Amino acid sequence: MSVFLEVVDAGSGNTLQDAGRFGYRHLGIATGGFLDPIWAACANALLGNALATACIEMRALGPKFKVVGGVLHIAITGAVNARVIRSGGAEQSLKSWHSVTLQSGDQLVCGPVQGGVAYLAVQGGFDLPEILGSLASNSRLGGNSIQRGLPESGLMIACHDAEGAKLQRADPFEHSSGSIRVVIGPQDDHFSKEAIDSFLGAKYSVTNDFSRMGMRLAGDPLKHLTPAHADIVSDGIAPGAIQVPGNGLPIVLLADCQTVGGYPKVATVISADLPRLAQRKAGDVLQFEAVQIQQAHEIDRSQADRLRRWLGMISPYQAAGYIDLTALYANNLVDGMVRADPLHPFE
């Protein structure tokens, strides 16, 4: 028996992602994948999924779904205030960082994402064919509309059958704060030492031009050594690379960026800092700090350790006797409860 998420409203900025597509960049195919692999891993872990199981990645306005065909266990991580509308009409607010059971006929309204990215994981993952080894959305590779990155209303997304789930929760994984760490180069020789020092001291702000391909920054323009140094013969680029075109304003490349590019790169964000960078929103202020590669690897390892500790803190919780708002407002104003279960703080 198959369970589906039917897209009632696609929202905006929502795609299907997993760890990405490796081994195809030489053909001009972007890696793609989770902008914040850590919060995606958390959503998956709350359901007992493998950490890189495909999730729906939400930016801007999350989708509205209807559960069709059976029971679905889901978990959301991120700054989203989701709601479930039960088939009887009762509404329940859905806390992120908790796994939840949805019944056939329930509607899941994800709502606006308050900055950054949020993840919706389903237990067992999605029952969809991989394209070139991955489920990461890519408009150039075909597949159904969510696989092309443009989910349509009416789309039925097949979910794997889940076996009995325990309800689990954990405190949100807090990303570190502070400067974004970078490794200088590869085209640092296109800039004077003074220019690089000012790049590392500068405060940049995240503009509205922020997509899965990259993030444009506003701030004091960075000067190239000469105007001719504003271009290079195209070479390999990667997520995290910071390109500086002729106007001097940095562009930080992200998961869906192209594979080769003709602007000089002053520095590259370290892998460990890409997840928290993706959680920034337009208007945020960013600063960069240079580190050596070895330090970058140490930072990555200690973040991996911190995630392992977080996984160990996942604990079960009891579903509260939830307050049926419809009944409360319509009926029983005296005692105000429809179910008599002991009430756990729903927060």
Added chain:
Amino acid sequence: MGEVQLLALGDAAWTVQFGTLIDEATHARVMGFVAKLHVAMQADAPGWSLVRDVVPSFRSVSVLFDPLHEKAPGLGKVLMELAADVQSQRLAGRNWLLPACFDSEFALDLGDVAKRHEMQPKDVISALCDATFRVYVLGFMPGFPYMGGLPQKLETPRLANPRKVVPPKSIAIAGQMCAVYPDSSPGGWNLLGRCPIPFFDVRADPPALLAPGDTVNWYEIDRVSCLEMEARLASGELLTEKFLQTSEGLQ
């Protein structure tokens, strides 16, 4: 010939750089290094399991890898050892003879390019078909080939106003290069014609028609032949292998 340099592209990628300009000699070293790297990776797959992508470009190769892998700290040194005595591979790939249709419906910029160079359109077509192009790199979009070898008399800058939509399969030129748009896309190159062969098909293995190191010669076909070829390629009746050249000519 430049010294090979190892450049850090963050903590999860190295760029092995053979030069800073586009020229056949540098690209031959790029292809030689890629070949050597693939041999090493095949000979010891577990030892190379940290490598996720090997991306050649005009004058360098970027190697993307898992920064948490135990072999990550030593990878740069290993790559430089491999790069040290690279054998240039000039003729690394396959030779293609590909059909090109220059019908006015497809050759949207042929008139302008001809006028700019004070040539007749038919002479632009001849010059294009006389040239042998070399695939330097695939990038920009899946399967898009940057090919060098455009005759100097045809060198044309990109459009001042890029198109919002370039039709799929468009043959295009810009600067000193020739390319084909595998699919519709925004684009600023000058459109000269259409090639009926799919340049990218996700179901094919490999999904891209061309690879760096391949060479391409164009031959002119008319509109009717172009549409017929597209249909026969789509149905599987005509295979892309048919367009591979041997030294004796078309197979």
